[in-house]
Amino acid sequence: MTNERRVLVHRDAQELTGSVAARFITKMIDILDEKPEAHVVLTGGRVGVGILGAINESHARDSIDWARVHVWWGDERWLPVGHEERNDTQADLALLDHVGIPAANVHRYGAPDDATESDDGALDAAAARYSDELAAHAADGSTLPTFEITFLGVGPDGHIASLFPDAPGVREQAATAIAVRNSPKPPPERLSLTLPAINSSERIWLAMAGPDKASALGLALAGASIIEVPAAGAKGVRRTVFFVDEEAAQEVPDNLISQEY
Structure with missing residues (x-):
């Protein structure tokens, strides 16, 4: 078992989402050949939801036995059930409403209207x-x-899930899920997995595109402080892969870029 970190660079966001979707389908088929069920952690954001949409559009989508898949989220906005900006609502529209995944296998965070x-x-x-x-x-x-696969987006400030730089959440070591208040990104109240929970994942796949992500990616790979750049602390048990486009990869040294693509 290795703890490998790789950077895979794609021409643009469209190529990135399609490539990750194809890789996800292949990996899930392999995992479900070996295990009775698989747990996956999803993320929101433009690229994260784009990957889900690409999975849905793939002709190989139904090769996955979705009845044996459990879905979780890295974080969620504290907004009413069904709100268009909730990560789970966006995931439903992009993928989950279109596949045969049992409702009991979709593990949603709570919302203010069901409290x-x-x-x-x-x-x-x-x-x-x-x-x-x-x-x-x-x-x-x-x-x-x-968690077989955990998807993460990365903000321009280097945050992952709702773990923001120099905030209490990124320092949490004991809990698995936490309340987040005073988020620098709206809405101010959120729920999130902690970094130890995220890092329990077998594989962490970070997906990011655009020039505004270049600095965060460069710092994360250069070993910046986890408190200042939470993405630097994302390390899967087996493998950590940064799926990026050419614009986001501007500050990545050539020796860190995988030649797979």
Whole structure:
């Protein structure tokens, strides 16, 4: 078992999303040949949702036995159920509504309109419930399922999920899911997996496109402080792959770029 980091560069965002979609389908078929089920963590954002759309449009989409796939999210905006800016709503429209994945296998974060607690405690309670749900699907002795693939987007500031630079969430080591307040990116209240939860994943796939991501990618690969550039701390158990377009790869040294593409 290795902990390999690679950068795969694509011509543009369209080529990137299509390539990652094809790779995902192939990998999931292989995983489900070996295991009874697979747990996948999704992300939002333009590229993340674009990948889901490309999976949906692939002629090989139904080669995956979706009934044995569990879906989680790295983070979620604290917005009402069905809100167009929620990550799960966007994932439903792009992919999940089109495949045979059981509703019980789609593990959504809570929302303010389904909370039973007071406004002050609802966000923390939702984080606790997600932690409990993660633990309910974990192997004996663990607090997390085995995430086969975790998708992450990366912000221009280097944030991943809703773990922002120099914020309390990026420092959290004990919890698996947390409440996020005062996010520098709207909306201010969110829910997120923690970095230890993310890094329990077998494979972490970070997808990013555009010139505004070049600095964050360069810093992450150069070993910047995790507190200042959370993306620098993303490391899967087996493999960590940065899927990027040429514009995002402007500051990546040639020796770090895989020759696969």
